[in-house]
Amino acid sequence: MLPGCSADEAESVADKFEESKTVVDELGLYKGKVKIVSNDDPAEEIMLLWGIQQPIYSKPNAFVRQSSLQLHLDACGRSLSILQSPSSLGVPGVTGSVMWDSGVVLGKFIEHATETGTLHFQGKKVVELGAGCGLVGCIAALLGAHVVLTDLPDRLRLLKKNVEDNLYGNVRGSAVVTELTWGNNLDPDLCCPSPDYVLGSDVIYGEDAVVDLLETLSDLCGAQTTVILAGELRNDAILEYFLEAAIKDFVVGSIDQQQWHPDYRSQRVVIYILVKK
Known part of the structure; x- marks a missing residue:
């Protein structure tokens, strides 16, 4: 709850703030309700x-086992098997070698949104930033998109392996991996x-990374590009820094958890939509 507030007082403050926010019926290519983050x-x-969400009291890694060599997840009528490299977590700055809740939540969100008609990936060009183990990009390809999964050069071997192992046979879309x-x-x-869509999970970390991320988003996105980012709530200062910087060039909105996949919701995760102003 909010500091110094009872549960009822915190809920009242939250309700008043939520009522003051602008809600639009769609933003970019997303045809669902979005709460706009104003300047x-x-x-x-x-x-x-x-x-309100109190992420520190919610279970971390609710949907993943980072000590395991594989993550198994059913999506798009398939049983996906995502290889992980838990030993790489000991290397400073390397987090993309394992899955995080935000990646699972985002992957299942775009699947659910496609099923409900609020997103359409068939034939669309998609770029995934910081693709890591590649789950989100693989799901986008299974939904019919032509996906480019990107990451740093030293992360590509695992990423390519997961794409090859999971996108076999009759796939509606396609996927390539590049640095x-x-x-x-x-x-x-x-x-x-x-691209029609830019996707990213757990890509908001550190002020320097935020600056580089927004520079890449600005260069990558056109007027018709919709950015969908899922992030884990770890550092409030970094997320605030990102939002303050992003709203200078993008319209930013948040998606309520009621629109996420009903079985993949977490108080430790938030999903934002961005489109260029």
Whole structure:
């Protein structure tokens, strides 16, 4: 709950703040309700996320076992088997060698949104940033998208292996893996034409990373691009820094958990939609 507030008082504050937010029926290619984060309320957005959702009291890694060599998940009529490298977690700065809840939540969200008609991936160009183990990009390809999964050069071997092992036989879309360092010049194939969607999970960490991420998003996105980012609520200051920087160039909105896959919701995760202003 909010500091210094009872549960009832916190709920009342939250309700008043939620009522004050602009809600739109769609944003970009997402045809569902989105709560807009205005230029004036990133700090309040963060305060209420931590005060109401109380992520520190929710179970971490509810949908993943990071000590396991494989993550098994049913999606799009298939049983996906995602290889992990738990030993790599001991290397400073390496987090993409295992799955995190935000990746599972995002993957199941786009599957559920496709089933309900709020997202359409068939024939769309998709770029996944910080693809890690590749679950989200694989699901997007199974939904019919032409996906480019990107990550740092030293992460590509595991990523390629997961794409090859899970996208076999009759796949509605396609997937390729390529390296991308945020903040560097983009390969023309990534941004020409602009992707329909840019996806990312657990990509908001550290101020330097935020600056490079937003530079890449700005270069990558066209007027018709819809960005969908899922993040784990770990560091309130970094998320606030991201929102304050992002709303300068993007319309940013949050998606209520009621629109997520009913079996894959977490108080430790948030999903944002961004489109260029």
